Amino acid sequence: MLFQVEMVVKLPPDIPAEQTADIKMKEKVYAQELQRQGKWRHLWRVAGSYANVSIFDVTDNAELQDLISSLPLFPYMDIQVKPLCRHPSSIRENDA
Template sequence: MDVHFPPHLEPDEVTRLQGLEQEYSHTLQQDGRLAAIWRVVGEYANYSVFNVGSNDELHQILGGFPMYPYMGIKVTPLAKHPNSLQ
């Protein structure tokens, strides 16, 4: 996920969205749907691993992020590797 706020967005609105984003992210982490999240160094971006039952569920989750309108999102579906110990 890459976040790109438009220049006209007021700083107070950015701060508000960041707070809402944090709350939403924490909820997803607590219920196990957001299994991991890593910051991309030097960018306003992250890599996240979601544990969901379907593509439709993932689409709904992504659309629920408060900053969704300002995100560039690339989804790469993953499957368990047969050599994985986990």
């Protein structure tokens, strides 16, 4: 199942810089591993904000919840999820 996930990061202003750097490093490692596995299919930064728009390819809602809630930045995110399905006018034969 494909999902569009919009994530806006809102770190508290009083979080220590060292803690922020550590969380961001862990987030990058985890996100890149999910991309290598094919579960986090696309990742785009939203220009001018600390946010991204992503496409996840997972088995079901529960798997998506597990992946997203395991993100190190999850406690500091506002997240919107939209399930996707193929459009009948698409010229592609698959979702690649």
